[in-house]
Amino acid sequence: MELLTKLSIAKKISHTGLFVALALVLSLLESSFSFLGTLPGMKIGLANIVTMIALSFGGPIFAITVGLLRSLLSSIFSGAVTMFLYSGFGTLLCVVSMQLCVKFESKISIIGRSMIGAFFFNVGQVIVAAVAVSNIHMLSYLPVLTFVSTFCGIFTGYIAKLIMEAGYVGFWKI
Amino acid sequence: MTKADKRIFAILITLSIISILFINVILGLGREKYVVIETNGREYAKYKLSEEKNVNTIEINTEFGYNKIEIFSGNVKMVDSSCKDKSCVHSKKISSGGMIICLPNKCVVRIDSEGSVDGVAY
Numbered sequence: 001m002e003l004l005t006k007l008s009i010a011k012k013i014s015h016t017g018l019f020v021a022l023a024l025v026l027s028l029l030e031s032s033f034s035f036l037g038t039l040p041g042m043k044i045g046l047a048n049i050v051t052m053i054a055l056s057f058g059g060p061i062f063a064i065t066v067g068l069l070r071s072l073l074s075s076i077f078s079g080a081v082t083m084f085l086y087s088g089f090g091t092l093l094c095v096v097s098m099q100l101c102v103k104f105e106s107k108i109s110i111i112g113r114s115m116i117g118a119f120f121f122n123v124g125q126v127i128v129a130a131v132a133v134s135n136i137h138m139l140s141y142l143p144v145l146t147f148v149s150t151f152c153g154i155f156t157g158y159i160a161k162l163i164m165e166a167g168y169v170g171f172w173k174i
Numbered sequence: 175m176t177k178a179d180k181r182i183f184a185i186l187i188t189l190s191i192i193s194i195l196f197i198n199v200i201l202g203l204g205r206e207k208y209v210v211i212e213t214n215g216r217e218y219a220k221y222k223l224s225e226e227k228n229v230n231t232i233e234i235n236t237e238f239g240y241n242k243i244e245i246f247s248g249n250v251k252m253v254d255s256s257c258k259d260k261s262c263v264h265s266k267k268i269s270s271g272g273m274i275i276c277l278p279n280k281c282v283v284r285i286d287s288e289g290s291v292d293g294v295a296y
Contacts, residue, residue: 105178112179119186143193150186154175 015058016065023050023070024077031078042145044152045118047074051095052114052160060099067091085132090124110164114157118149207270209250212282213238223248223285239279250283252276 007015027047047070055063071087097120101113108116122145130138175183207223213236221232225248234241241262242254251267252274262276273284 107176107178108182109176109179111175112182115179115182115186140197143190143197146186146190147194150183150190154183 012058016062016069019050019054019057019062019066020069020073023047023066024073026050027070027074028077031074042148045121045149045156048094048114048117048121048153049156049160049163051091052098052110052117052157053163055095055098055102056110056164060095063095063099064092067095082132086125086128087121089128090121093124094118094121096120109157110161111154111157114160115150115153118153118156119146122146122149207248207285207287209243209245210284210286211243212284214280218281220286221245223250234281236279236281238281239276241276241279241281243274243283250274250285252283255279 024047026049027043030044030046033044050070051063051067054066068088068091071091072084075081075084075087094117098113098117101108101116122142126139126142126145129141130136209221209223211218211220211232211234213234218234218236219232221230223245224230227247230245231253232243232245234243240254240256241252244251244253249267249269252262252265255262255276257276257278259278262274262279262281265274268274268283268285270287271285273282275282
């Protein structure tokens, strides 16, 4: 149900801006929660809700655009631009893996997709971190991240499910 | 949650737990600790901090003086020194962090762990 293709260019741009703004607010909001931040790179992933909705609203290209713009802007706002490399590559893998889930395995609901997306986000993050510090031991950090992110993935997936069921589709038609 | 979701959940959680156990217990990665001895600001020697009970005695002879440390069951202690005040000998044994300093002999004994983080910037 890729609704975005039916819209005009101006509406596409404005929708992209809307989604980026929403994701940005969520990612800045969650960076102020520090109870999960005992390890670097560990977040709830609230912005992933927007990425998931963007994926089903406008397809993979739209979701990647929104995700990359969000990581770029949030890394600039938080002051650490190198964070863009981490979350940018993570977002890319995340969207691709979620899209593959939609294509090949229809039994997986949005919660499962969210878990897979969170896992691949971590994979991307850890790969970039391992390359950046050129230390393969960074990969030993992946299981810990995966363990936490699976639970966070269920949480964000459930929120995304609630939003989708609430009929956001009608809202966008304005 | 559908059946497929539960399967994904089970796979991810078991995989992560197994690999956490594998990395920490079998490989012992990231828990390797070293005793680093520095004299006059330069690294003099580096030893693995073993958990074994037998005492490993190391003598440090430099132009600034003589020091003797013991490594035993994951602890490091300064046992002898040629300095006057012996405050290094009286200082507590260190195991996970911290340092023993003998100022007259310009000797620093500290514990360094592999993969430790100096600082994190977001």
